[in-house]
Amino acid sequence: MRRWLCLLPLLWLAACQQPVPPGPAADGALWLERSAPARGADQRVRFLVIHYTAGDFPTALATLTEEHVSAHYLIPASPPQRGGKPVVWQLVPEQARAWHAGASGWGDRTNLNDTSIGIELENPGFEPRLLGQRWFRFPPAQIAALSVLAGQIVQRYGIAPQNVVGHADIAPQRKQDPGPLFPWQALAAEGIGAWPEAARVAAFLQGRPPQQPVPTARLLALLAAYGYPVTEGMDSEAQRRVIAAFQMHFRPADYRGLPDAESEAIARALLAQYPPGR
Structure with a gap:
């Protein structure tokens, strides 16, 4: 009997260290029942x-x-x-x-x-x-x-x-x-933001001169897939601004907004590293 009495404080301490199961909690004049959390929720900040x-x-x-x-x-x-x-x-x-x-x-x-x-x-x-x-x-x-x-x-x-x-x-x-x-x-x-791997960019460039022109629509489709706001009916100047913003971020040496092979290669490298919806 004495042995069990000695163990009781230890058992009580162990019970106190267990996680508190979800259930009702007092919140002012209300009790909040938390035993059935919804799965359809995520962080507001994305x-x-x-x-x-x-x-x-x-x-x-x-x-x-x-x-x-x-x-x-x-x-x-x-x-x-x-x-x-x-x-x-x-x-x-x-x-x-x-x-x-x-x-x-x-x-x-x-x-x-x-x-x-x-x-x-x-x-x-x-x-x-x-x-x-x-x-x-x-x-x-x-x-x-x-x-x-x-x-x-x-x-x-x-x-x-x-x-x-x-x-x-x-x-x-x-x-x-x-x-x-x-x-x-x-x-x-340092783990903050995205950047294309040089080897991937070189692979997607496929030996083309970096400034070689590419179809504007093709490059814009890649930028839209990555996340950039590309909308139907954009005029040439609006398209240039989207491309320039992308280049300013990922190829700041030349951000004139011209659709070229290096910009396309960078976009493809980014999509390979950071697939949409992932």
């Missing part, structure tokens, strides 16, 4: 959208905390340090919707405000020049902070690599951010 502010930090902070536009996070060009860690501004809770994407589309989704988290990076964007545009680089400290934040978000919501996108990717007719100097390849190497 996309991570990267922006630049096209202005300085104080202006961006004022704009993003007004009524009509917002983002979940804002990262300064030179994040201050607190306790040896960079400070990032959270402006909207992740579970809430921010107004950052606007009219947008990716894959079979539209209005990406509903299903995305938006991160704004302090960056002037570009300034016009006589022979084009001068783009501004992203400081290493800013990208280091972004890498930590984006890595946490991607892991938290299981965001697929092809769903880490720029504002230009989801709204190519009106946006260019984060621009051709954004380090997509470096982030992809």
Whole structure:
């Protein structure tokens, strides 16, 4: 009998460490029955959208905390340090919707405000020049902070690599951010976003000159399969903007929007690495 009495505290402790089975739980004036969870549910957050502010930090902070536009996070060009860690501004809770994407589309989704988290990076964007545009680089400290934040978000919501996108990717007719100097390849190497494997690109290029023209419709079909918003009836300039957005992301050395063999090879490589619907 004494032996059993000694074992009782141990048995009680073991029982307390078992997971609590689903069942009714008190919530204020209600009991919530949780024993029959539905299978038809998934994460609200499916996309991570990267922006630049096209202005300085104080202006961006004022704009993003007004009524009509917002983002979940804002990262300064030179994040201050607190306790040896960079400070990032959270402006909207992740579970809430921010107004950052606007009219947008990716894959079979539209209005990406509903299903995305938006991160704004302090960056002037570009300034016009006589022979084009001068783009501004992203400081290493800013990208280091972004890498930590984006890595946490991607892991938290299981965001697929092809769903880490720029504002230009989801709204190519009106946006260019984060621009051709954004380090997509470096982030992809850390598990944040997609990047085509060089060997795959070379295989799909099949020895063709990179600038060899390809049919516009064929390239646009590949971009649409990957996720880019391609619609019927687009004029030539609208088609060029979609191709330019893709090139700015995956081949920033030349983003004139011309349909060429290298762009086609990159698109095919991406589709092979990240199959649609996966």
